[in-house]
Amino acid sequence: MFFRSISHHLSILKNVFRQIVWPLMLILSIYCYFFGMKLQHPVLAFNFAYFGLAGSLYFLERAMPYESAWLFSDGQILNDIGHTILTKGLSQLLTTSATLFGLAEFGPSTSFGFWPESWPLFFQVCLALMIAEFGLYWAHRLAHQWWPAWCWHAVHHSVTKLWFVNTGRFHLFDSLWKSAFALSLALLAGAPKDIVMWVLVITAFIGFLTHCNVDMRCGWLNWIFNTPQLHRWHHSQVLEEGNKNYGENLIIWDIVFSTRFLPSNRKPPLDIGCADPVPKKFLGQIAYPVTAWLKRQKM
Numbered sequence: 071m072f073f074r075s076i077s078h079h080l081s082i083l084k085n086v087f088r089q090i091v092w093p094l095m096l097i098l099s100i101y102c103y104f105f106g107m108k109l110q111h112p113v114l115a116f117n118f119a120y121f122g123l124a125g126s127l128y129f130l131e132r133a134m135p136y137e138s139a140w141l142f143s144d145g146q147i148l149n150d151i152g153h154t155i156l157t158k159g160l161s162q163l164l165t166t167s168a169t170l171f172g173l174a175e176f177g178p179s180t181s182f183g184f185w186p187e188s189w190p191l192f193f194q195v196c197l198a199l200m201i202a203e204f205g206l207y208w209a210h211r212l213a214h215q216w217w218p219a220w221c222w223h224a225v226h227h228s229v230t231k232l233w234f235v236n237t238g239r240f241h242l243f244d245s246l247w248k249s250a251f252a253l254s255l256a257l258l259a260g261a262p263k264d265i266v267m268w269v270l271v272i273t274a275f276i277g278f279l280t281h282c283n284v285d286m287r288c289g290w291l292n293w294i295f296n297t298p299q300l301h302r303w304h305h306s307q308v309l310e311e312g313n314k315n316y317g318e319n320l321i322i323w324d325i326v327f328s329t330r331f332l333p334s335n336r337k338p339p340l341d342i343g344c345a346d347p348v349p350k351k352f353l354g355q356i357a358y359p360v361t362a363w364l365k366r367q368k369m
């Protein structure tokens with residue numbers, strides 16, 4: 071009787087934790103970055119939050135996996151990390167070049183910008199997220215509907231399991247393509263560099279939370295953010311299911327353009343991936359947009 075009551079209480083606790091873990095991890099990571107900004111150590115704070123979140127998800131994936139079969143290796147861990155390092159390097163280069171060429175200095179004082187600099191930081195970040203998300207949504211949707219762009223996006227969709235490590239598995243061209251859409255919109259709107267940095271930081275945190283293999287229930291957050299519950303459908307091999315939920319951080323543009331998809335009567339398929347013959351080796355994956363294009367020319 072005593073043990074039955076303990077296990078009953080434990081299962082209630084586990085259920086509550088499932089409901090709060092997504093927002094809890096995001097709020098903690100954001101607070102860590104915010105705290106670091108106040109102390110003038112944003113890079114240190116970001117890395118602390120980024121690797122702290124990765125470490126926590128590593129343990130949570132083992133303690134409460136969404137799918138136990140996805141805990142086994144797919145032989146792609148080094149490739150996933152390789153793509154992450156390349157794309158992270160690229161985004162840093164982009165931010166630096168934007169500063170070098172003065173793009174980030176458009177700001178509210180120029181004729182390009184309408185930026186509401188007097189708004190509280192929270193609302194400025196929300197606005198920048200919505201503007202950048204519009205670019206991310208269309209870059210992603212086009213990548214699914216325009217074959218040349220699909221060739222590089224297929225590298226992301228070639229995964230056969232979802233876990234936090236394949237968050238950064240994007241081909242270099244894919245990241246360049248998405249950044250060009252999102253950053254140019256945010257900078258043209260006059261978003262200051264600090265606010266753009268906030269968008270990049272939140273994107274990194276939400277990316278981990280979207281791909282992780284943790285059993286989370288996001289409830290009403292599924293109407294605001296791109297959550298793992300929504301994104302698992304996006305990795306379906308069935309086109310009517312996979313060509314949905316294009317949002318990167320927010321789901322607002324999927325709602326506006328009628329591509330949000332979260333059926334309540336069934337779970338997303340576990341057999342994920344894509345039909346394209348994306349190579350297993352890293353260099354083959356890097357070369358894939360070119361090799362796929364050459365192959366198509368010969369047909």
Ligand SMILES: [Zn+2]
Nearest residue numbers: 210214223304
């Ligand atoms: Zn996609």
Ligand SMILES: [Zn+2]
Nearest residue numbers: 226281301305
């Ligand atoms: Zn994904």
